[in-house]
Amino acid sequence: MKSAQDISTKEQNITSAHNENMKGSSSEKNENSLEADFDYYLSSKYSSKSDSQRDLYFEKLLEAFKTLSQEAPEVFDSIAPEMLQRSIWSWRGADPLLSKKFNNWILGDYQWTPFDEILPKNEMEFQRQEVPPLDPKQLSEAHQSFIESLQERFYGDPHRWDASRRDQFIILGMLAAAGGYGVRQGMLIHCLGIGLSESGVRGSNAVRAAKIALSRTAKPYGFKLFSPAVGHGSERVHAFENTELAEIVARYVFHHDAYVLLPATPNTPLFQ
Secondary structure (H helix, E strand, C coil), X not given: CCCHHHHHHHHHHHHHHHHHHHCCCHHHHHHHHHHHHHHHHHCCCHHHCCHHHHHHHHHHHHHHHHHHHHHCHHHHHHHHHHHHHHHHHHHHCCCHHHHHHHHHHHXXXXXXXXXXXXXXCCCCCCCCCCCCCCCHHXXXXXXXXXXXXXXHHCCCCHHHCCHHHHHHHHHHHHHHHHCXXXXXXXXXXXXXXXXXXXXXXXXXXXXXXXXXXXXXXXHHHCCCCECCCECCHHHCEECECCHHHHHHHHHHHHCCHHHHHCCCCCCCHHHC
């Protein structure tokens, strides 16, 4: 008679073999292929569609959103403002004036102000500030490891990041660009898109959470990322602890695709 241990070992071997055989199977490949095709379709360029295709596609999208608002109003109410806000950030970057207009519109102005009236009338050409890229040969081992850690954290399409990751990148970029001079909390919160809540609990919590997450990323490499904040409310000033580290991080940030999330005209005394 086989012992319980023998039976258990055999079951484990069978399960392990089954899982191993499933790897690379046609069903798994088909599933991965479908996911890749779907991601490619979603990320396809605006210009790849003809005028007629684009008009039909947008028409059907609007119909889908209208249906969602009718069939699942709670869901639509939770995602529509976020979708509009992310679209504005993708289009204009962190435009403080437009951000404030949008927050006013969401909170009540929508009742009497058409959405197109809050949009800027002039086209804004976003220009990346000319900042020398990082030279790995000039970085210490600790600095290189920290930058690699940031690259792992801020990977992928910035417009598909969740709110916490966007907040962290914006806080990191604005404070790094300001060097040791620091940035007022009101400005930070405004550029996060929180707008009217810049002096409230929600805004200060967002800044604090972002700084804590970033500080934990830097700690294993022996870096104290931020100096203690000074002041109160919207006038509270946040800054990098070390200007050398701030410059290194700023060079990384300014050559990242997510740079468009930062204010259009950031305060960058490090490179002036």
